[in-house]
Amino acid sequence: MRKAFFIITLTAATLCQAQDLRLNEREYFERQGVNVLVFSNPFTGGFNDEKNSGIEIIHHGVRTIQGGAVRLNNTPEQWDLVPRMTSRRVDRENNTIEVALRYEDYDFDSRITVTAKGKAVEISVWLDKPVPEPLAGEAGLNLEFLPSQYWLKTFTMDGRLGRLPRYATSQTITRPNSEKPRQFKGFRTYDDRGTGRFIDPLPLEKGHSISLATDDPERLISIHSDDAELQLFDGRMLAQNGWYVLRSILPKGKTGKVVTWTVEPHAIPGWIRQPNIGFSQVGYIPNQPKVAVIELDKADKPLSSAQLMRINGDGTTTQAFKGDIKSWGPFFKYNYVKFDFSQVTQPGVYYIQYGDTRTGDFLIDSHVYDKITDATTDVWVPIHMNHMYVNEGYRTWHGEPFKEGYLQAPESDHFDLHRQGASTDTKYKPLELIPGLNIGGFFDAGDFDIETGSNISVVQNFIRTWELFKPQRDETFVSQQQRYVDLHRPDGVPDVLQFIEHGTLNLVAQAEQIGHMASTLSNSILDNYHHLGDAASITDGLHYDPSLKPYEVSADGKSSGTPDDMWAFTTRNPSLDFQAATMFAAASRALKGYNDNLAERALTQSKRLMEEATELMKNRPARNGRANRNNGRGDLGTNLQLYAATKEQQYLDNFNGQIWNALDRNAINTMQTALDAVPYMDEAYKQRLRPYVERYAAYIDTLALQNPYGVPIGLGNWAGGGSVLSFGTTVCFAHRYFPDIIRRDVVFRTAEWLYGCHPYHNYSFVAVVGAARPKQVFYGNNRADFSFIPGNVAPGLLFRQPDHFENFDDWPFLWGQNEGTIAGNTQYIIFGSALKDIVMPK
Ligand SMILES: [Ca+2]
Ligand SMILES: [Ca+2]
Numbered sequence: 143m144r145k146a147f148f149i150i151t152l153t154a155a156t157l158c159q160a161q162d163l164r165l166n167e168r169e170y171f172e173r174q175g176v177n178v179l180v181f182s183n184p185f186t187g188g189f190n191d192e193k194n195s196g197i198e199i200i201h202h203g204v205r206t207i208q209g210g211a212v213r214l215n216n217t218p219e220q221w222d223l224v225p226r227m228t229s230r231r232v233d234r235e236n237n238t239i240e241v242a243l244r245y246e247d248y249d250f251d252s253r254i255t256v257t258a259k260g261k262a263v264e265i266s267v268w269l270d271k272p273v274p275e276p277l278a279g280e281a282g283l284n285l286e287f288l289p290s291q292y293w294l295k296t297f298t299m300d301g302r303l304g305r306l307p308r309y310a311t312s313q314t315i316t317r318p319n320s321e322k323p324r325q326f327k328g329f330r331t332y333d334d335r336g337t338g339r340f341i342d343p344l345p346l347e348k349g350h351s352i353s354l355a356t357d358d359p360e361r362l363i364s365i366h367s368d369d370a371e372l373q374l375f376d377g378r379m380l381a382q383n384g385w386y387v388l389r390s391i392l393p394k395g396k397t398g399k400v401v402t403w404t405v406e407p408h409a410i411p412g413w414i415r416q417p418n419i420g421f422s423q424v425g426y427i428p429n430q431p432k433v434a435v436i437e438l439d440k441a442d443k444p445l446s447s448a449q450l451m452r453i454n455g456d457g458t459t460t461q462a463f464k465g466d467i468k469s470w471g472p473f474f475k476y477n478y479v480k481f482d483f484s485q486v487t488q489p490g491v492y493y494i495q496y497g498d499t500r501t502g503d504f505l506i507d508s509h510v511y512d513k514i515t516d517a518t519t520d521v522w523v524p525i526h527m528n529h530m531y532v533n534e535g536y537r538t539w540h541g542e543p544f545k546e547g548y549l550q551a552p553e554s555d556h557f558d559l560h561r562q563g564a565s566t567d568t569k570y571k572p573l574e575l576i577p578g579l580n581i582g583g584f585f586d587a588g589d590f591d592i593e594t595g596s597n598i599s600v601v602q603n604f605i606r607t608w609e610l611f612k613p614q615r616d617e618t619f620v621s622q623q624q625r626y627v628d629l630h631r632p633d634g635v636p637d638v639l640q641f642i643e644h645g646t647l648n649l650v651a652q653a654e655q656i657g658h659m660a661s662t663l664s665n666s667i668l669d670n671y672h673h674l675g676d677a678a679s680i681t682d683g684l685h686y687d688p689s690l691k692p693y694e695v696s697a698d699g700k701s702s703g704t705p706d707d708m709w710a711f712t713t714r715n716p717s718l719d720f721q722a723a724t725m726f727a728a729a730s731r732a733l734k735g736y737n738d739n740l741a742e743r744a745l746t747q748s749k750r751l752m753e754e755a756t757e758l759m760k761n762r763p764a765r766n767g768r769a770n771r772n773n774g775r776g777d778l779g780t781n782l783q784l785y786a787a788t789k790e791q792q793y794l795d796n797f798n799g800q801i802w803n804a805l806d807r808n809a810i811n812t813m814q815t816a817l818d819a820v821p822y823m824d825e826a827y828k829q830r831l832r833p834y835v836e837r838y839a840a841y842i843d844t845l846a847l848q849n850p851y852g853v854p855i856g857l858g859n860w861a862g863g864g865s866v867l868s869f870g871t872t873v874c875f876a877h878r879y880f881p882d883i884i885r886r887d888v889v890f891r892t893a894e895w896l897y898g899c900h901p902y903h904n905y906s907f908v909a910v911v912g913a914a915r916p917k918q919v920f921y922g923n924n925r926a927d928f929s930f931i932p933g934n935v936a937p938g939l940l941f942r943q944p945d946h947f948e949n950f951d952d953w954p955f956l957w958g959q960n961e962g963t964i965a966g967n968t969q970y971i972i973f974g975s976a977l978k979d980i981v982m983p984k
């Protein structure tokens with residue numbers, strides 16, 4: 143009796159406490175449905191404001207609010223200054239987290255305290271010294287709200303009704319540039335036409351008490367302030383990736399506690415997050431393992447069973463299988479269970495039913511993987527061909543970009559993380575035209591530069607695809623002479639060959655014209671870097687002539703005074719030259735018989751760069767007191783590729799001299815290169831490799847213990863999709879050469895992860911691939927349209943400290959979760975081709 147009474151009392155007390163926000167073990171404030179994070183993710187400064195930092199609120203499972211901090215703008219843009227967190231203190235006794243923030247540029251310090259008070263948090267700004275004069279009236283307490291979760295929702299400010307706009311249509315004023323707070327590294331995004339003025343949005347509303355999303359209990363939040371005026375802004379007036387911003391200006395001349403807000407996110411009583419049933423949207427072949435991973439709220443009680451339902455040809459449904467739910471356990475903030483329906487092998491259309499939750503439908507069929515790479519090869523890749531006009535049916539994706547070519551970059555610390563040293567390392571003077579570079583190459587990612595390292599990987603990925611799988615697919619018309627690409631129009635040449643040619647054309651031009659590889663061919667001005675729209679309109683296509691006035695065009699119509707020409711960053715990097723030498727050797731092999739002239743040029747550059755880079759590496763001062771590891775012999779991959787291309791013994795000797803040490807040091811990271819060598823080596827090599835492959839198999843087993851999905855899950859500031867793809871590719875190759883060690887079953891793990899069996903949601907990360915539900919929005923160069931480019935592969939699950947994975951599918955603008963890169967997407971083509979090759983009936 144007493145024990146029962148005790149339990150009831152305890153439960154009641156726990157329930158009562160659960161109503162209030164409490165500071166949990168992971169150092170954030172929590173109640174069921176509401177997490178308030180205080181600088182668990184500080185501003186890092188890599189690309190400045192990444193919309194991922196400061197005070198953040200995860201509201202009923204969705205991170206809808208971030209950017210809570212002292213900021214210097216009504217609606218901060220990506221390159222506006224962010225504060226550096228100089229300290230963070232968790233005070234459990236007072237239910238408070240305090241952070242100190244500093245703006246170095248202005249010698250401006252402030253502190254923010256966040257204290258849980260019942261169901262709300264109180265956010266206060268403290269100053270020891272008044273706001274510095276240049277920032278008076280500019281510095282304020284900001285909090286940002288995710289537009290896609292708040293637009294069209296109703297709000298009230300001091301009792302006045304309003305509705306949050308679907309599109310940026312509020313009002314702005316312009317102010318003199320002298321009043322604009324400095325931007326990151328002295329960049330300027332606000333006045334590309336030289337008007338002398340910047341745009342400042344006007345508030346949508348002002349007052350002291352606001353409730354947002356009064357018509358949606360999942361998003362409802364109330365904020366009031368007695369000591370400061372609240373202003374509501376729409377950040378999309380300045381930039382498509384802006385958020386709604388709530389803001390209070392810090393008072394002039396005051397110290398101590400200067401602004402206080404009370405913030406109460408509504409929690410739906412009894413709310414439990416819907417189960418997320420992870421499964422492959424692409425479907426399953428009959429004889430592969432089929433295990434759904436079900437992600438559950440910690441407060442959710444797992445059911446004992448789930449069902450696989452079959453949709454019959456006449457529209458009726460029947461239960462095909464009922465099976466036990468097996469517990470996997472906790473992984474970060476959720477709890478995981480599994481539903482294994484591998485024993486169902488009959489081809490058909492199915493869905494999973496778990497309690498009240500059902501998935502979309504999917505196929506079990508021997509052909510489900512047949513088309514997994516088609517959207518990427520037929521649509522995504524050709525759209526990313528630079529220096530070409532790209533057409534599809536009635537639609538032009540882009541005109542021919544950068545007709546004026548590329549200038550020698552002057553010394554600079556670039557916004558896309560490139561650097562040009564004081565010396566150009568070329569025969570060109572800063573801002574002199576380097577001829578011949580506006581040919582071939584692929585756009586990097588969501589932007590339009592040619593990252594040389596990535597483009598080298600792209601060509602290598604296509605060559606590997608070509609040599610291993612010989613895809614004859616021809617869906618793309620490519621005319622280098624007309625600089626014209628037409629999608630879905632076969633021209634008699636396998637597309638992969640044309641892609642190899644296109645990449646090689648730019649890279650050979652770099653080697654020939656510059657003498658070595660550029661680190662990048664990129665935008666010269668920031669206003670062009672954040673360009674969204676037709677690539678052909680980034681620059682004016684006219685040569686820059688500094689003797690003309692800005693925007694003036696010369697009498698002959700061939701040059702202009704607009705400094706928009708792209709730059710080539712040419713600081714010499716012998717490691718990059720090595721990589722290029724490798725790729726050129728392979729390209730010359732692949733292009734022989736198709737474009738002999740280009741094959742010849744590639745081989746010439748390969749030999750020259752190899753020789754020069756070897757010499758440069760030898761003479762390079764040793765770093766950190768260590769000698770250069772490979773003594774100028776080039777890395778493993780380089781030697782392997784050069785051996786494959788030339789069959790010269792020295793490269794084989796170099797490879798053999800390094801591979802076993804490298805495998806001993808790190809078998810996991812070296813495995814792919816070791817496997818790539820198998821076709822060129824003898825049986826003894828394969829035998830010696832076996833124990834390392836066994837070690838790799840053990841590594842695969844440990845992954846299944848680390849997380850419920852059995853793939854390497856990255857926790858970095860860019861989601862780990864690339865590592866999952868590399869892992870999947872290595873597993874496929876290891877199975878190909880060592881099927882007795884690497885079981886066929888494990889080759890499907892990466893596919894399942896990509897196509898929907900992952901945390902947060904169960905959408906496929908590959909645009910248009912995954913019949914029932916591929917992701918709908920990506921950070922492509924058409925992201926402002928909330929759209930995608932078919933075949934793009936998202937980086938996927940972005941981890942936010944301390945325990946949250948996310949992938950927005952209604953908001954494309956967070957690159958770390960939604961951007962696809964040219965190197966990553968061509969890696970996907972290898973993975974997909976290797977997987978198809980394994981499952982294809984032989
Ligand atoms: Ca880039
Ligand atoms: Ca073709």
Ligand SMILES: [Ca+2]
Nearest residue numbers: 682683684707
């Ligand atoms: Ca120009």
